[in-house]
Amino acid sequence: MDMSKEYYVVPSEAPEHHPSTLNIINSDVFYSFEDAYEVIQKCGDIIPEATSVMELLPSRAEARSKPDFPVIVIEGLDATGKTTLTESLRDSLGATLLRSPPQCMSPLRARFDQEPPLIRRAFYALGNYITAEQVGQEGMKAPVIVDRFWHSTAAYAIATAVSGPVCNLPAEGSEVYRWPSDLFQPSLVVLLTLDPEERKRRLRDRGQGKTEEEQELDHNQLFRLKVEEAYRRIAGPACVTVDASPSADQVLQQVRLLIRGKCHL
Numbered sequence: 001m002d003m004s005k006e007y008y009v010v011p012s013e014a015p016e017h018h019p020s021t022l023n024i025i026n027s028d029v030f031y032s033f034e035d036a037y038e039v040i041q042k043c044g045d046i047i048p049e050a051t052s053v054m055e056l057l058p059s060r061a062e063a064r065s066k067p068d069f070p071v072i073v074i075e076g077l078d079a080t081g082k083t084t085l086t087e088s089l090r091d092s093l094g095a096t097l098l099r100s101p102p103q104c105m106s107p108l109r110a111r112f113d114q115e116p117p118l119i120r121r122a123f124y125a126l127g128n129y130i131t132a133e134q135v136g137q138e139g140m141k142a143p144v145i146v147d148r149f150w151h152s153t154a155a156y157a158i159a160t161a162v163s164g165p166v167c168n169l170p171a172e173g174s175e176v177y178r179w180p181s182d183l184f185q186p187s188l189v190v191l192l193t194l195d196p197e198e199r200k201r202r203l204r205d206r207g208q209g210k211t212e213e214e215q216e217l218d219h220n221q222l223f224r225l226k227v228e229e230a231y232r233r234i235a236g237p238a239c240v241t242v243d244a245s246p247s248a249d250q251v252l253q254q255v256r257l258l259i260r261g262k263c264h265l
């Protein structure tokens with residue numbers, strides 16, 4: 001018997017999430033110490049450096065103390081002026097300067113940068129917990145400035161995992177932008193933004209970015225837009241955007257004003 005099948009094309013509502021975002025949680029972004037730890041722990045057999053990472057980790061049983069002094073995080077793309085600003089803030093506020101990933105992870109970073117996203121992102125996620133422990137100690141003695149923290153970890157991971165244009169990012173309010181409940185929340189997060197041309201100039205002056213192909217630049221432009229938009233969507237302490245194109249001193253004064261308003265320093 002000839003059974004002919006009939007097919008219809010019917011309109012349906014747009015999906016809630018872009019397909020490329022479905023796997024972000026716990027494979028690109030980890031929302032607890034335990035989830036990131038589990039990945040690094042399982043790598044021990046194939047990546048000897050994983051053992052070194054675990055030795056640097058704070059004890060999970062330890063109660064994390066809330067620092068007495070304000071903790072200010074400075075975020076932004078490469079060459080937006082984070083190093084310049086964080087060092088000036090350290091000097092002008094008499095603060096302690098920390099970074100994420102912390103200095104003690106630096107020798108291990110190149111190794112994990114070669115790994116697939118799951119492992120690489122778990123490494124950076126754990127870096128924030130090590131920095132948070134240092135913040136807990138140093139923040140009892142003086143204000144703390146942190147060069148990159150959770151916003152960087154999540155924003156770069158989300159922007160890399162989501163292909164295509166900025167509109168493919170999960171919508172504002174999506175759970176991918178939430179702050180891990182077991183991670184210390186800074187008093188203020190400042191996001192430095194810079195016009196792409198000025199950023200390129202600064203990279204060039206620093207001796208980088210001279211040989212980028214046009215196509216590569218276009219690709220990077222899209223990536224940069226996605227990172228910045230992801231930065232802005234991350235909740236917990238939301239970041240305050242500061243235009244980093246004025247002189248280093250003007251940017252410092254602008255951020256000092258924000259710190260005075262928010263942290264009374």
Ligand SMILES: Nc1ncnc2c1ncn2[C@@H]1O[C@H](COP(=O)(O)OP(=O)(O)O)[C@@H](O)[C@H]1O
Pocket residue numbers: 076077078079080081082083084085202203205206244245246247248249251
């Ligand atoms: N406000 C500014 N105006 C002009 N040049 C700046 C300013 N801030 C930083 N720079 C220069 O831009 C380059 C990148 O700054 P840097 O602080 O290293 O950025 P990041 O740490 O974000 O990568 C450096 O050569 C630095 O001297």
Ligand SMILES: Nc1ccn([C@H]2C[C@H](O)[C@@H](COP(=O)(O)OP(=O)(O)O)O2)c(=O)n1
Pocket residue numbers: 077078079082100101124125127128148149150152153154156
């Ligand atoms: N807290 C952090 C800091 C950096 N990262 C990742 C995100 C990016 O892939 C790189 C950016 O580091 P990069 O070396 O460009 O940064 P700096 O030169 O230190 O400003 O590291 C992270 O995941 N979490």
